[in-house]
Each structure stands twice: as C-alpha cells, then as structure tokens.
Amino acid sequence: MAEVEIPIGPQHPALKEPVNFRVFVDGERVVRLDLDVSYNHRGIEKAAEARDFPRALYLIERICGICSHAHATNFVKGIETIMGVNVPRRARYLRVIVGELERIHSHLLWLGVAAHEIGFNTLFMYTWRDREIVQDILEAISGNRVNYGVNTLGGVRRDLTDGLRARILEDVRTLEARSRYYLDVLTQEETFLVRTRRVGFLSRERAEALGAVGPTSRASGIPFDIRRVDPYEAYEELPVEVITASTCDVLGRTVVRAREISESLRIIREAVENLPGGPISVPAPRAAPKGEVVSRYEAPRGELIHYIRTNGTDKVDRLDARTPTLANWPSVVDAMVGHYLADIPVVVSAIDPCLSCTSRITVCDLGDRTKSVLTWDDLRDHGIRFYRERRGV
C-alpha cells in the first residue's frame, strides 16, 4: 500500500483541544508525522502587561484550566522574589497542599483520558469518579472547582479550619486505597499492558536531547523534578521522592503518574498534619522594583517556566510562560515513528498535552536561525494581508 496521509485534528474525537497532526501511514504503520500546534493563540502574555499584579494574577491563573494553581503560584513566586516579600510559612504549606491536590486531580484526569484512548472506558469512568473527591476538597478549600484563586501577593487568601483538615485527612485515606487499586490495575490488566508496553519508546538519551520534562522524562529514567532540584514554597521541609521508571514507554509514563498520586497524597497528609500556625499572608507593596526573574514550578505535566521582567511599576514589563507541553512535543514526534496508527492517541496523550496553554508565537527564520519581533503595525499588516489573500475579504 502506498503512503496515505491521514489528518488528525484540528477537530477529532481523540482531541480535547485543537492541534493538527498530518500522519503519513503505510498500511497501519506511521512513517512520519507533521505537527501544527498553534490554533488557540490568546495573547495572554501581552494582556498581562496591561494589568497590575493582582489583576494579572487572575489572568495568569486562567492560562490553564487544569494546572491553574501551578501558573498562579509560579507567577506570584516570581513577583515576590523581585519584591523581596517573605511569605509566611503557613501560606507556603497551604500553597503546597493545593498544588498537590491539583496534581492528583490532573493525574487522575489523565489516567482516565489515557484509558479512554485505548478503549478502556471502565477505568476512565472509575478514575473520573474518584477525581470528584479531589474536586470536592478543592471546592471546600477555595469555593471553586477549577480556578481556585487561592494565591495572592504575599501569601494565600484561604485558610484551613480544623474541621476541613480532618475531612481532608479522611478523604486522603480513601484516595490512598484507590491509588493502590489503580496501580494494580495498570500493572496487571492484560489489555492495558499490551497496548502500552514498548509503545512510544523514548530512550533516556533522546529524552535529554529533546528536552522532555515532567513524567515524560521521569519515565525515561531522568530523575528531574523541580520540587527536588530547586525546592520552592515548603518543599524544602516536605522532601519529595522523585519517581522514575526505566521502561521508557507509555506504560512507564502511566506508572510514574500513578505512583506520583500516592506520593502527592503522602505530602498532603504530612503538610496537613504539620500545618504551622501564624498568618496566611503579609502585605505586599503595589509596585515591584526593576528586575527580572525566571520562576520555575513542577506542574503536573512537568517543569513550568515563567520569565518575568519588571520595570519599577505595578505591571510586568514582559512575561513569558513556557508550558511543559511545549517542551514535550518534540518527544511525541520522535516516539511515534514506526508505531501503529492505533497507537497515536495513546502516545500523544502520554505527555498529557495541554494544547491551548501552549500557544505562543515566536517568529524565527529557519535559514539563518534568527528570531525577530513583530511590532503592532507589522501584526496589523499581516492580519489584513492574511484575510485579503486567503479569504478574499
């Protein structure tokens, strides 16, 4: 059979967000893959420059629906570093608790999606049912299920009462039993194993060369976790065990995430039990001095980077967010070649892609490898030209 090009996306049942793969297959085998990721550019970085810090914080939190706390924490952490604000210990612990709860709900969601991709719908329903427990805790803490709005400059806005602490500990016990069950299912269920073992192979060398992050790199045996290598918030007092796998395949990425759920539950238990007293926030100045910072955070999907530059006002001069999904895309293209058409959904979902959070635009010339910046007038001209040529407007 000759090569056939199969378009997957931008609209496709396997995709929750717009992305386009042009898959060239020979029969059922994938020969090569072209990727087009930027379908949802929202201009958030530019919009952040127009708002003062507290307002920008709400905007940044909305970069991603699933790792909203990751973005918000990373942003305030950076601003606080520039301002030199010392966040109280209790606030640091609370940020960790919400952050780890978010990791669990993200991983449970991912587990369901991955199971659905290989047609294992029962596991999908089970994990999403148990995810509700986490969502309920988050709602009890913050009043919200998605964008928690817990952070503020100088600390957090929500405190844990003793009653809530007892409830969290009880729910953590339930979740611990469930996460053990899932680990059993994932490592013993035969149809799951045959669909994930040796699928989407990414060697340690390739993972390093392509700059993979998060569970994707940890499943290739790279013990890299920002919570460990560059501890922030309360992670110095609550050391994290970095979970790795050596199988370098989708199964490894699944097992890493399943075990990270257990590890997160352990951290939450420790943090809730040893929650220090004191205030939950300190007043922060309105404006930040001139400075720049690279803020790093271990989001559920991997290393999240915010580059923040301030100019002495109450707004950021420049903000750049590098989401973990962007770092992981090259590894997908690499891991896919030679596999079957049927493996595409599960290999793609194995990096837990969060597409709309990833859309950024950099103009670069592939020939001489230079980057350039578009001015507002350039952009306007481009837009007018685009619609005139393509749509005849």
Place this chain on the structure above:
Amino acid sequence: MEPYGFLVYLLVFPGLGFLVTFALFGEWFDRKLTARMQSRMGPPWFQPWADFVKLLSKEDITPEGVPRRLYASVPLFAFAAVASAFLYVPVVFPTSPFAFQGDLVLVLYLLSLPPILTFLLGWTSGNLFARVGAIRAVSQLFVYEVPFFIAAFGPAIATGSWSISDIASAQRSGLWFLFLQPLGFGVGLIGLQAKLERTPFDIPGAETEIVGGPITELTGRKLAIFHLAMDMALVTGAALLVALFLGGPTVPGVNEGLAAGALGFLVFLAKVLFVVFLLTALKTALGRLRIDQLVRWGWTVLTPLALVQLAVALVMAAGGIP
C-alpha cells in the same frame, strides 16, 4: 402450521416484531449493565427507542460521489440478513417451524453478512476514516469467523445434525453442550463479541483513532436501520449460542403443550440475557486490542483452541459419548 400462522410467526411473534422489540431491549440491557458496572446511572428503558425514532427523523445525507442505491441498500441488507437468521433459531419450542437440515450453515452465513456489509459501507462512503475502518473490519473478519464457525460445528458433530433445532432438541435432558464443550462455548462467545465489534474488538470503529470507523458518513434513517441491525445481531448471535450450547428454549421434563411453550420462552429470554451479560462483562473489563495484536492472538490462541475442541468433539462422537 397454517398460512396465517406462518405470517404471524414471520412478522409478529417470534419473528420481526418480537425481534425488533427484543433487540432494542437487549441494547438497553447492555447499556444499563455497562453503566452500572462503570458506576454510572445508565439510560432509562425507552432510550434505544427514543434514539431510533430520533435518528429516523434526522437528515439523511449521501456523500458526493457515492453510489446512491448501493449506499442506501447496505443497511437494509444487514437488517434483512439478521432478521432472516433469527427465524431459524428456536425461541418458544425447541424446533423452529422453518427448520431444515443445514440451517446452521445458513445462519452462520447470514450472521457474517453484517461485517462484510460494514466493509462495503466504509469502502464506498469515500471517507478516509471509514476506509481505514473498513480495512480493519475485513482484516478482523478473517480472524474471528474461522474459530467461530469451528466452535459452532462442535455441537453439530456431537448431535449428528446440521439443524439448529435438532441441536437444541438434543439438549432436552438438561445436558447442555456448555458442559460437554466448554472450550467451544468460550470461543463462540469471544467470536460473537468480535463479530459485533464490541470492546476489546471494537477496532474497526475505534472512536479515538478513526472517528466512527466504517459508519462515519452514515446518517439519519440509514444509521438508524444499521444500528437496529447490529442490535438484532446482538440478540440473534446470543440466541444462536443459547441454542447451540445452553439448550435453547428447552426445560427438562416439560415437553408438550402450552406450558412447555411459555416456560420455554421464559427460559430462552433468561438465557439470552445471560449471554448478553457475559458479553457486557467482557466489554467493560477490557481495553481495545490493536489489529496486529488481534490477528496474532486470533491465529495462535483462539483458532487452535477451537480446533482442540473440534477434535475432542469428533473423538467423543466416534466413541458414542453424547
């Protein structure tokens, strides 16, 4: 049977009217069970009816460049094939009024038509996803049909007849072929699951890979009829397994009269729903296989198992054991 009796049998009970009702009930039973096994609520009993009526009222689209008549007739052929097959499966009494020597072969043939028609549908509809699905449907067909046929021949050899009715009657005493040929029943069950393209064999219609598979372009009335045909195939296939391996509508000790008919019918319903339950359990417990994995597994595990069962059945038949 009188001419009117035949007509009633053909069109009302236990022919077409009953089959359609039972098929939609079977779909609901399957969906509800699946939902409960996945800790969901599941649909109300009339959901399949509502879906059917809704689809009938939807716009009926034929893609450009597709042979219109052929495309429209494929769902009808599938419907007719399954409805005909059901006539030879005993429902009330152990003997169907249409029974003849060789109806087992006919039913097996009629039941293998829907997958072939699925291929035709996917191939002609001109959609890329449908085409990939169609190729998968045919690749899969060769894997499961052979063991399914061999498994169905086991009871026939043991009975010495090619009539489903004879095979069902032979199990009147309560000694079902399930006990004599458990391996054959297992292979038959798996073969039926694959025939119906349900998880783990839903490879041709794998939603996350190729959208709707062969039926991607199917809409409106055609989709409604095709869905109905697949529902009918579910209960007909289950009924065939019941007749071959679970004694059909026979009740030990009750052989004649109205009581036998009524009891036989109830027993038939219970047994068919039991087989559907097994198929549903299989569906919820497993994930989807990949086509290459299925082909390898089918030829190295399933077919040899069916052959072993056939050999055992032949030896037993030669030795005069029932």
